[in-house]
Amino acid sequence: AHRLYVAFRHELAVRLGDDESRITNVSAGGMPERVKCLHALLAQTLVMGEGVNPIGDRVLEAVTEEFSPSVCRCGSLDD
Incomplete structure (x- = not known):
């Protein structure tokens, strides 16, 4: 997961012309x-x-009953 994240971020940085030197080899959550x-x-x-x-x-998997990435719940909790 760490290597894939760093490669994914690098690809985006190259496209955007961003400098990654401050975050070299650090990925999601400090991995x-x-x-x-x-x-x-x-x-x-x-x-x-x-x-x-x-x-x-x-x-x-643990939050699937409360959250689904395919459903937008933009209303208040009282709705």
């Missing part, structure tokens, strides 16, 4: 040395698809 936030790992699964980050996949 590969630590996992900071599950939401960062979930975001990687949502952006890159299932099968890339097994922890992000597990988080998505």
